[in-house]
Amino acid sequence: MTAPHNHELAQRMARLARTVAIPRSVDDVLSDVTAEAMALIPGTDAAGILFVAKDGAFESVAGTSELPHQLDQLQMTFREGPCLEAAxxxxxxxTDDFRAxxxxxxxxxxxxxIGVLSGLSFKLYTSSRTAGALNLFATVPNAFDENAETVGAVLAAHAAAAILASRHNEQLESxxxxxxxxxxxxxxxMERYGLDDVAAFDMLRRLSQDSNTRLVDIAARVIDTRGG
Incomplete structure (x- = not known):
């Protein structure tokens, strides 16, 4: 990898690192990751991300074209393939040549x-419930080398960090x-029954326990009664 290419890589990595710290949708960040894979890894004709849940459900996201989604669908149909194995x-x-x-x-x-001869997939460390992989594809054989593996591994790490950050933000907002x-x-x-803060919360807690209903759901029902 040449010095100018190393400098470009460092600049792009710095930009990606900043995106992880900025509250954005996970879809936006993952689309940035696959776009950067296309730009940074020579020979990449398409890139995408595959998520696989424990129940077997899957989601194909951030594809730079329809090709990654098509390939993900094939793997989930056959229950085999490099993206699935990486996830x-x-x-x-x-894979240097799918023909062999x-x-x-x-x-x-x-x-x-469908014209895909090379593939390169990286495991995404997402959560205990969902597995994931960053996947690159090429229409020529032997498209990817050790440098591609190095750059892709860094991109996969950024993608995983973005996923975890997004989920943390979603949990915090919830x-x-x-x-x-x-x-x-x-x-x-408090207003309706003349109770203080502690007594009002205790009433909510007892309603939750007596009906075996989450406290937040009881609260929502109380709020709904305001217009009644």
Whole structure:
């Protein structure tokens, strides 16, 4: 890898690192990651991300074209392929020529049929419930080398960080919204029944326990009664 290319890589990595710290949708960040893969890794004709849940459900996102989604669908149909293997087990999975690939015979034949000859996939460390992989594809054989593996591994790390940051923000927003609803419900009870803050919360808690209903759902019901 040449010095100018190293400098370009460092600049792009710095920009990606900043995107992780800025509250943005995970879809936007993942689209940036696949776009950077196209720009930074020579020979990449398409890039995308595959998520696989424990129940077998899958989601194909951030594709730079329809090709990654088509290939993901093939892998989930055949239950085999490099992206699936990277998501579920191996950190890096590389195929130099799908015409000679024996690990996933059904998928490889289908990939060749639509013109894909090389692949490079990286495991995304997302959560205990969802596996993921960053996937690169090329229409020529031997498109990817060790440098591609190095750059792709860094991009995959940024993608994983973006996913975790987004999920943390979503959980935080949900917690704040729940707190606000409970606060509104307490205020309604305090005004309606002349109770103080502690007694109002205790009423909510008892209603939750007696009906085996989440406290935030009880709060929502109380708020709904305000217009009654």
């Amino acid at each position: 579920l087990s191996e950190p890096v999975v590389r 690939e024996t690990r996933w015979p059904k998928y490889s034949a289908a990939a060749v049929e 917690a704040l919204a729940s707190r606000d609803r409970i606060g509104q419900a307490k205020g309604i009870i």
